[in-house]
Amino acid sequence: MSNVTRLRHALPMSPEINKTIVDLGSVIANAVNVAKAAGLPKGLIVSLLNGHAQVQTNIMVS
Template sequence: MSNVTRLHHALPLSPAINTAVIDLDSSIAKAIDVAKAAGLPQGLVISILHGHAQMQTNIMVS
């Protein structure tokens, strides 16, 4: 994902958080590649990701 710009937090983040973000990003990218290779329609991949993001947003605001 070399064409993605990372946003940096105003305060320095710990190395553990940076590692977790990198691992999360890499895992998501690999899962998307596997799903595409299996023939999942791109719209379904996007809707699944959007659903998870919506659920996490709901958890954060409640």
């Protein structure tokens, strides 16, 4: 895992990275709000996000 970078240790981050992180957070929050409004159970939302995070983690460390 020597190719994994912790963002807080790579400071200062560029304005582009900061904007991308803020945008990503907003998109995720909006998607969760839409899913809640559609009546998806909160447990399903959490499990979907967790599953996606697991897949992405596996991709990054492979």
